[in-house]
Amino acid sequence: NAGVTQTPKFRILKIGQSMTLQCAQDMNHNYMYWYRQDPGMGLKLIYYSVGAGITDKGEVPNGYNVSRSTTEDFPLRLELAAPSQTSVYFCASRTSGAPYEQYFGPGTRLTVT
């Protein structure tokens, strides 16, 4: 049981490049989330999904896109990378009902230069 996995662990992008951060979970969770965490700051929700084919914006969606074609996978797409997107990105998942425990992946550290 791998839980929530994320790839890559680290990535350096040049300004204007694009990339996809991968997230997968093997717990059959319906709900999945993408957060970013800047140094000394809390977690900011980028996008979330309550099931395959259903996604919605969080607090900071600009510059990102998501898709959810399967229950297991929830990739995050960065288009036209900017230095402001330098951050640590965490994917998380949980069940749709109680106890609502949410589990995080190990994170992707992204630097845009």
Added chain:
Amino acid sequence: QKEVEQNSGPLSVPEGAIASLNCTYSDRGSQSFFWYRQYSGKSPELIMFIYSNGDKEDGRFTAQLNKASQYVSLLIRDSQPSDSATYLCAGLGGSNYKLTFGKGTLLTVNP
């Protein structure tokens, strides 16, 4: 805007002492609360959740919830240096879709 606020840190306690971490929330619709521990450079790890008013104990950890005062706390008894981390408080909104996180409190336990 729904917010979760945590007591400003950093918090420093000696080994063996009780560490007290506090959190207030603005969304009266929130019913479930979670405490995460995050070591430097690592992802948040769920350590406690609480739904009902009162106390919930798990080993050295006790979570307390007071819905009337909109207050959540985490007590760590017999603090160990390995407890040194940032602790994040989170509330699940009334829609049950997403967590709202506080900014975290950095705890240092000194040997």
